[in-house]
Amino acid sequence: MSAILSLRDVWVEYGDRIVIEKLNLEIADRAFVSVIGPSGAGKSTFLRLILGQEAPTRGSIRLDDVPLKPECGPDRGVVFQRYSVFPHLSALRNTMLGIECAQAPFSARLFGAARRAARDEAAAMLHSVGLADSMHLYPAQMSGGMQQRLAIAQALVKRPRILLLDEPFGALDPGIRADMHTLIKSLWRDYALTIIMVTHDIREAFTLGTRVLALDKRRHDPHAPHRFGATAVYDLPLRNRIDVAADDITASDIATILEARA
Secondary structure (H helix, E strand, C coil), rough: CEEEEEEEEEEEEEEEEEEEEEEEEEECCCEEEECCCCCCCHHHHHHHHHHCCCCCCEEEEECCCEEEECCCCCEEEEHHHHHHCCCCCCHHHHHHHHHHHHHHCCCCCCCCHHHHHHHHHHHHHHHHCCCCCCCCHHHHHHHHHHHHHHHHHHHHHHCCCEEEEECCCCCCCCCHHHHHHHHHHHHHHHHHCEEEEEEECCCHHHHHHHHEEEEECCCCCCCCCCEEEEEEEEEEECCCCCCHHHHHHEEEHHHHHHHCCC
C-alpha cells in the first residue's frame, strides 16, 4: 500500500533538551502501527506531531505527500487513556458535537434538517461502537468501557483517515479490554482506518498491530541525559493479525518474532 504519512529527518528539541532525533518513517495507508517504548521515549510527542498539536524543530512531516500543517485536522482523530467526553452531555450529544463543530464552527449548533441528519449520523456511530441502547445516558451513568466506546465514537464520527490511540485501554479491566480489542479491529476494517496506537502492553502491541515500532534512545549520556533523543530502534512488520484473538499470542510468539528479526 502507498504511504499516507512520511516523516523525514524529524527532530523535536526544547532548548538543549532533545526528545526525538533523526526519525525517518513511512506509514502505509490502512496500517495498524503499535508504538512501544520506555517512559520518556517520545511516544506522546510522536502522536502530537502527527495530530498537528506540535511541529518538528527540524525535518518534515507529510500527509498524502503534502506538508502537515501544525494544527489539528478532521482527517485525524484521537482517543486518550482517560475518557475525553463531556460529563454534562448525553452519549448522543457528545457524539453529535463533533459534527456540529465541523459544520457550524462558531456556534456548534445545527438546526432543522441539518440537526436531524447530525443526530442520525451520531446514532449510527453509537450503534457501530455498541452503544445503541445507551445513547441517552450521561458519562457518569456509564462504565469505563462504555465511556471509552463513546470516546471512540466521538473520534470516528468526523470520519478521520488516521486514528491515534494514546494508551486507550490501559485503565480497563482485562475482560473489557479484550472486548475493546475486538471492537477496534472491527472498526479498523470497517472504516478503512490507518491506526497509530501507543501502548505499554507488549502483547497488545503484537496482537493488534500490523507493525510494531519501538522508540528509544540509541545512545545514553549519564552526565547529560537530554543530550540525545529517541528514534525508531525497532521497526517490525507483522502479518495482518485482524482475525487473531488477544489471548492467542503468547510471550514465546513475541520472542520468536524478535529473534527472527535480530
